[in-house]
Amino acid sequence: MFRSVLGKTLGFVGYTVTYGCFAHCAFEYIGEFVLCSGPSMEPTIVNHDIVFSERMSPRLCKIQKGDIIIAKCPSNPNINICKRVIGLEGDKVCTSSPSDLLKAHTYVPNGHVWLEGDNLKNSTDSRIYGPIPYALIRGRICLKLWPLHSFGSLSERPT
Amino acid sequence: MAQQAWRKIRMLVSGIIVGVSVLTTAIDRLASVTLVTGRSMQPSLNPEGGSNCDVVLLNKWSVRNYEVQRGDVVTVMSPKNPQDEIIKRVIGLEGDLIRTLGYKNRLVRVPDGHFWLEGDHHGSSMDSNSYGPVSVGLLQSRASHIIWPPHRLQRIAASLPPNRGPLDDEEEEG
Numbered sequence: 298m299f300r301s302v303l304g305k306t307l308g309f310v311g312y313t314v315t316y317g318c319f320a321h322c323a324f325e326y327i328g329e330f331v332l333c334s335g336p337s338m339e340p341t342i343v344n345h346d347i348v349f350s351e352r353m354s355p356r357l358c359k360i361q362k363g364d365i366i367i368a369k370c371p372s373n374p375n376i377n378i379c380k381r382v383i384g385l386e387g388d389k390v391c392t393s394s395p396s397d398l399l400k401a402h403t404y405v406p407n408g409h410v411w412l413e414g415d416n417l418k419n420s421t422d423s424r425i426y427g428p429i430p431y432a433l434i435r436g437r438i439c440l441k442l443w444p445l446h447s448f449g450s451l452s453e454r455p456t
Numbered sequence: 457m458a459q460q461a462w463r464k465i466r467m468l469v470s471g472i473i474v475g476v477s478v479l480t481t482a483i484d485r486l487a488s489v490t491l492v493t494g495r496s497m498q499p500s501l502n503p504e505g506g507s508n509c510d511v512v513l514l515n516k517w518s519v520r521n522y523e524v525q526r527g528d529v530v531t532v533m534s535p536k537n538p539q540d541e542i543i544k545r546v547i548g549l550e551g552d553l554i555r556t557l558g559y560k561n562r563l564v565r566v567p568d569g570h571f572w573l574e575g576d577h578h579g580s581s582m583d584s585n586s587y588g589p590v591s592v593g594l595l596q597s598r599a600s601h602i603i604w605p606p607h608r609l610q611r612i613a614a615s616l617p618p619n620r621g622p623l624d625d626e627e628e629e630g
Contacts, residue, residue: 315474318481325484358538369593372569374522408536432533433593 328352329436331367333379337414337421341365341452342379347443348451350436360410360431362388365438365451368412371429379438380422381454384411386431392424410434415455488514489603490531490541496575496583497529497543500612501602511604512543512612514597522592524549524571526621527614529599532573535587541596544583545617548572550592552622558585563623569593576617 328351333342342348342365350367354360362382370376384390384405393401405411409428414420423429441447492501492510501510514531524530524546534540548554552566557578566572570589575581584590602608 315478318474318477321481321484322477355538369591370569371591371593372567374569374591374593374595406536408534408538430533430535430591430594431538432535433591 324352326352326356328439330442331377331379331436331438335379336419337416338365338379338381339416339419340455341381341415342438342441345443346441346447348438349440349442350438352436354437355431355434358431360385360434360437363454366412367435367438368429368433369435371426371433377435378412378422380412380414380420382410383413383423384428386410390423408432484516485520486517488516488597490514490543492543494580496577496581497545498577498580500529500545500576501543501599508605510602510608512599513601513603515600516597518600519595519598522595524592524595524598525614526552527616529612529614530573531596531599532590532594533596535590535594536582542582543599544573544575544581546571547574547584547616547620548622554584555623556585559588564589571595574617574620 328349331348331350333346333348334344336344354364355366360366360382362385364382365379366382367377367379370378386405386407386409388405388411389402390405390411391400392403393399405428408431410431411423411428413422413424438451441449441451489511492512493506495502495505498505501512519530526546526549528546529543530546531541531543534542548566549571550566550568552572554564554566554572556562556564557574564572566589569592571592572584573590574583574585578585599612601612602610
């Protein structure tokens with residue numbers, strides 16, 4: 298009787314480990330579901346939206362200008378940020394606000410990207426903390442899943 | 457007969473799928489090994505140079521919460537090239553004041569969520585002295601042991617090199 302309990306327990310543990318590993322591989326190499334919070338990407342993504350972020354594009358270095366990405370926060374690795382890529386390495390980006398008379402520009406260094414939220418008035422992004430290393434990018438948001446009335450692909454940057 | 461062969465093929469395929477997933481998860485989350493190339497960590501790593509490179513054990517589990525100590529040898533994704541994984545020593549953590557070697561500023565206060573990395577061989581190392589503090593989000597693993605060649609089998613000690621480390625605030629130059 299003890300042997301059968303032991304056998305069943307080991308079997309259960311084996312299944313848990315196996316399915317845990319499948320889940321890890323799926324979330325790490327295919328994509329994951331993300332609950333977004335905060336106002337920085339309005340109106341494209343609003344508080345409590347659920348989106349799907351695919352994990353292959355950053356690994357293959359296929360992130361393009363205009364993509365919305367999830368990245369680790371440069372000043373706190375335990376939280377993630379969701380912003381739009383405005384400039385890739387070598388691009389010239391404008392760092393001054395539209396109201397400034399003198400326009401200031403900077404070039405994005407090698408291995409970095411320049412991020413901005415769509416809600417420029419309420420977004421902490423590269424205009425504050427500078428360009429972030431490309432390797433901090435975790436995934437590219439390709440689909441909005443919730444709420445259902447805005448299901449589908451995400452819109453371009455509002456002008 | 458055909459059914460038995462089909463069963464065997466299915467078992468083999470599912471065995472391979474399970475094996476690959478478990479191995480991938482272990483390498484991503486627990487530990488892996490890597491060959492150290494380059495001279496930036498001499499003499500601690502690769503003292504014999506290109507002919508006989510060290511193989512080190514990388515512990516990913518210990519850095520799952522991004523906890524590192526000063527003196528640890530760690531691997532990070534390079535801020536200059538997202539495909540490159542580089543191995544350096546942690547000299548300072550967030551909030552530390554560092555006297556730099558050849559950086560654009562002589563004194564640097566390491567910002568939140570960053571750390572200061574240096575190779576032990578300062579003449580041959582592209583590290584924080586070139587590109588500044590590195591975001592902790594780029595941390596991949598801690599190098600815990602040298603496992604090859606056999607005569608170099610050892611634990612990699614977490615120790616700061618002489619005269620490299622954070623300054624006490626009293627030493628700050630006026």
